[in-house]
Amino acid sequence: MQVGTGVSIVNRIAIGKIRIYKTPEYKINEETVPDPIPELKRYEDARKKVQDQQQVLYERAVASAGEDSAAIFQFHADMLDDDDLNDAVKTIIVEQHRSAEYAARQGFNNVAQMFKEMDDPYFQARSADVIDVGNSVVECLLGLDTSSLQGTEPAILVAEDLAPSETVKLDKSLLLGMVTVEGSSNSHTAILARSMNLPALIQCKQVSDDWDGHMAILDGYNSCIYVDPTQDLIDSLTKKHEQELAKDALLQELKGKTNTTIDGKTIKVYANIGGPQDVGNVQANDAEGVGLFRSEFVYLNSKSDPSEEEQFQAYKRVLETLAPKLVVIRTCDIGADKTVDYMNLDKEANPALGYRAIRICLTRKDFFKRQLRALLRASVYGNLGIMFPMIISRREVREAKEILAECRRELANEGTPVADNIQIGIMVETPAAALCADDLAEEVDFFSLGTNDLTQYTCAIDRQNAKLEPFSDTHHPAVLKEIQMTIDAGHRHNCWVGICGELGADLTLTETFLRMGVDELSVNPKSVLPLRKRIRSIDLTKPVGQANVGDAE
Ligand code: PEP
Ligand code: MG
Numbered sequence: 001m002q003v004g005t006g007v008s009i010v011n012r013i014a015i016g017k018i019r020i021y022k023t024p025e026y027k028i029n030e031e032t033v034p035d036p037i038p039e040l041k042r043y044e045d046a047r048k049k050v051q052d053q054q055q056v057l058y059e060r061a062v063a064s065a066g067e068d069s070a071a072i073f074q075f076h077a078d079m080l081d082d083d084d085l086n087d088a089v090k091t092i093i094v095e096q097h098r099s100a101e102y103a104a105r106q107g108f109n110n111v112a113q114m115f116k117e118m119d120d121p122y123f124q125a126r127s128a129d130v131i132d133v134g135n136s137v138v139e140c141l142l143g144l145d146t147s148s149l150q151g152t153e154p155a156i157l158v159a160e161d162l163a164p165s166e167t168v169k170l171d172k173s174l175l176l177g178m179v180t181v182e183g184s185s186n187s188h189t190a191i192l193a194r195s196m197n198l199p200a201l202i203q204c205k206q207v208s209d210d211w212d213g214h215m216a217i218l219d220g221y222n223s224c225i226y227v228d229p230t231q232d233l234i235d236s237l238t239k240k241h242e243q244e245l246a247k248d249a250l251l252q253e254l255k256g257k258t259n260t261t262i263d264g265k266t267i268k269v270y271a272n273i274g275g276p277q278d279v280g281n282v283q284a285n286d287a288e289g290v291g292l293f294r295s296e297f298v299y300l301n302s303k304s305d306p307s308e309e310e311q312f313q314a315y316k317r318v319l320e321t322l323a324p325k326l327v328v329i330r331t332c333d334i335g336a337d338k339t340v341d342y343m344n345l346d347k348e349a350n351p352a353l354g355y356r357a358i359r360i361c362l363t364r365k366d367f368f369k370r371q372l373r374a375l376l377r378a379s380v381y382g383n384l385g386i387m388f389p390m391i392i393s394r395r396e397v398r399e400a401k402e403i404l405a406e407c408r409r410e411l412a413n414e415g416t417p418v419a420d421n422i423q424i425g426i427m428v429e430t431p432a433a434a435l436c437a438d439d440l441a442e443e444v445d446f447f448s449l450g451t452n453d454l455t456q457y458t459c460a461i462d463r464q465n466a467k468l469e470p471f472s473d474t475h476h477p478a479v480l481k482e483i484q485m486t487i488d489a490g491h492r493h494n495c496w497v498g499i500c501g502e503l504g505a506d507l508t509l510t511e512t513f514l515r516m517g518v519d520e521l522s523v524n525p526k527s528v529l530p531l532r533k534r535i536r537s538i539d540l541t542k543p544v545g546q547a548n549v550g551d552a553e
Pocket of ligand 2: 429452453
């Protein structure tokens with residue numbers, strides 16, 4: 001077995017034979033020509049033909065990869081209208097008495113070199129585009145046909161480099177993955193690979209022509225390609241690959257569809273995240289929004305108390321990327337099992353019942369205000385919900401809202417814009433909150449049931465203590481009763497109610513939650529698609545326990 005390593009562009013797996021993709025060597029006549037006039041006409045004809053081809057490639061790329069990825073071909077077409085570039089080629093023909101293909105190669109190479117020597121990585125990467133267009137013009141002048149280079153079998157394509165025009169011309173149904181010796185993560189090959197969601201590895205220096213026809217596994221997760229892999233590797237990575245394919249199929253089936261039961265009840269399915277690094281998973285699983293962004297991870301990942309600016313950048317990134325989807329950011333839930341040295345929290349006998357979450361925030365006002373200001377500043381970049389954790393009383397909600405209003409006033413005085421449609425909510429994760437839900441609902445726009453803590457506090461079972469597993473009942477009737485009470489109280493006061501604890505992803509309870517009237521379920525990104533499928537297979541007109549009429553496993 002041989003292993004090639006590189007930089008992974010798309011974390012997926014491809015299994016199949018390798019096809020070495022090699023542009024044929026061609027020779028350009030370097031002799032002078034007696035009459036440059038016919039060469040000028042040949043160049044002009046080739047330029048127009050390639051420009052038309054770029055237009056076709058543009059339309060094809062729009063259909064397969066979207067407008068953004070296709071824009072490169074418009075750029076190529078425009079490049080062929082560039083007077084400086086065309087004059088450079090024509091001058092070589094006229095002044096040096098050279099053939100059209102010689103002049104085109106020389107003229108485009110000179111411009112590409114100029115881009116390559118620029119400091120800006122964007123312009124450096126554009127050098128490959130100029131070469132790409134130049135090659136197309138030369139191939140057109142020489143009458144070369146590159147359509148057979150890919151072969152006729154599905155394969156992992158291995159090349160020195162793949163130009164955008166080559167990538168887009170490839171037959172996708174035969175393409176399992178791509179490996180190149182060159183290429184940058186900024187190049188259009190990489191951009192196209194991403195938008196096609198094809199596993200791709202660039203800068204793989206071990207590539208060899210001998211690999212042609214050999215069995216291989218391209219493992220994007222581990223940034224490598226195994227050539228002639230061992231049976232163990234084939235078995236384990238085939239399993240992972242099959243999981244990817246099953247997920248693709250589910251995604252295809254559900255994309256763009258609402259989460260509506262057979263009898264017409266629609267709810268939202270959102271994802272839980274821990275920071276900007278998880279946003280890709282929200283998109284990849286087609287979640288409608290974020291129901292719980294555990295902002296304490298921004299604190300836990302930081303060696304010192306994160307500044308307002310650091311927090312603003314993290315929240316802005318998530319909101320901006322997911323806009324206009326709703327993103328509910330929970331204010332810092334530090335304490336109990338989640339501690340950081342710089343907070344200097346005392347050791348406590350009962351940390352789960354101790355100084356944590358909103359209790360810290362309401363007593364360390366400067367600390368809290370830093371986060372609230374960051375959230376308010378970020379609010380204009382998307383659709384924000386702010387949620388307070390571990391609430392037990394109306395007084396706490398009012399105090400938190402008053403501090404938020406104070407931050408809003410400060411920002412207004414500073415001339416900093418803040419969105420005016422921010423939804424305010426609380427976690428219902430204490431029995432006190434569930435029992436006082438009617439009072440609390442008057443203060444907020446939404447509730448989100450934190451069933452992890454709600455179960456721990458209702459059943460007096462420490463969620464961290466593995467010894468208590470035998471006593472724990474995740475479907476405890478007391479907890480289910482509290483969930484129903486909370487939903488009913490919320491609805492009495494025009495407050496939507498979701499579930500963001502682990503129970504939300506328990507498919508054996510989906511029917512129960514729908515019957516209870518829940519408005520939203522927020523689950524880890526991996527559970528989004530199976531949950532959506534489950535919801536769509538339920539018919540609530542059927543008797544209790546028999547509502548699941550589709551195959552939702
Ligand atoms: C919960 O308690 O259910 C919850 C979602 O919050 P966490 O798990 O972060 O405590
Ligand atoms: Mg909790």
